[in-house]
Amino acid sequence: MNIHRASDMGFCFGVRRAVDMMKEAAANGTRVTTLGQVVHNPQVVAELQKTGITVKEDRSAEGVDTETVAITAHGVGETVVRDIEDRGLQVIDTTCQFVSRSQRAARNLAERGFTVIIFGDPTHPEVKGVLGWCRGRGIVIKNESLEDLPDYLPAKIGVISQTTHTPERFAAFVSNLMRARIDQITEIRVVNVLCNATTSQQAATRDLTEDVDLMIVVGGHNSANTRHLAELSRANGIETYHVETAEELEPQWFEGHEDIGVTAGASTPDFSIDAVVARIEEIDQLASATV
Template sequence: MGFCFGVRRAVDMMLEASADGHRVTTLGQVVHNPQVVSDLERVGIVVNERRTTEGVSTDTVAITAHGVSESTVETIEERGFGVIDTTCQFVKRSQLAAMHLAEAGFTIIIFGDPDHPEVKGVVGWCRGRGITIPDESLEGLPAYLPSKVGVISQTTHTPERFAKFVANLMEARIDQITELRVVNVLCNATTSQQAATRDLAQEVDLMIVVGGHNSANTCHLADLSKANGVDTHQVERVSEIEDDWFKGHEKVGVTAGASTPDSSIDAVVTRIEAIAAAQA
């Protein structure tokens, strides 16, 4: 549980920049966890929620773990900013895949949340050839598709959902698609945590999921737990935990998203242990 490699790398890069005396503006939240963002702000890291260079007063900007569009990268270069690029390696792979597919004449379908910064960034590498579809129902898919189609998933989706999406796409549009390229950019750390959460859900009757309410990978863990029939609560802070949740339950599981610091997980576990002792 806790920080994945990409998140830990992004946070460490921000702390290192701050320690060196750099004034840095991040283009959006470095990671989707309010406690982490607050900790970075306390050491002088400024957040520009617009995720653009507009209004930036520092000499250095940081690209978050979720990445940015190609045009934003070009603007950063044109304006001469110093750059700290914390883009997750899996997101970078997704961006490059989108660019290469576009250059090869493919229409790129991105299976993901159109409002998520990672997805918005990847769309910005599609050279105008990108289509975002949010779920397996294919709602929003144009009536006509070109014959060459590439498919990419948001990196935090489950393998099962991505496989179902691709299968549904082929079943619905096999008459239009003559060439299909599927690029697997799913984050293996997230996939491993999803599998661990699914296994844990078989052993408990209450699950506490720790992580930002705006964190896609954390929300997916909560959804997985609920799908396994387990009473599930997602909390961002230990103060959100309610004693009544635990009444009538015997086994409690705790899991956490990839952007959740160890301190938050430890605080939640300590709180659960205190509640268990009080209700014993």
């Protein structure tokens, strides 16, 4: 088998920066509680926990027993920021600059009287955080098919997206919204807050689908951008498996396939990618030896 690696995959600069900041704090002996998982990758979280970093899954500052809290790359809402300040806690803010841009866009739109529609997963921490900057004027819509759109919309609408959505899905969302509700909307402002790092990884995965007949996507099962890479690969007609670790690879997946693509989400560390590639090589050698 030939193994082809995507030209762009793995840790984006936002995640790398967040992990580096956490490692630096741990190296300095700072006891830190992170408000949620630093990145959506259980292996990276486990590595950080070994250095004494605590994760508080509910992403609130209430009950934190360390002097320092860390805001993850996904960011938090405005009330959480104020709560941290009120409690006098030290902050390591690793919010990614793309997420900060989305939060600023949400706040600016809300302050100008727009109701902010966020196209994203309502359970995702980034989306919850951005919603917290909409000054109570935010709505989250999960799908471009608009099933969860309320019957009535205010006349002034601002539209932004979860940073990791594909440009194609965001464009489809905006176009469907316009078609469905142009009779209710007098003014619409669309702010493109999509993340360059993610779109570059998506383009690299799309290019890779030209050269392979099987795709392995590596990354946390809870990582939205990793799941999007798998969806994109499948949409291009390639048999695709999403794995978190090398141990999940099944030798029978590779039977009859020659060109294997490997790609990974923005929260996937190099060690996970390398372990998957090594396991595919091992599966290939075992298959050759039994022929």
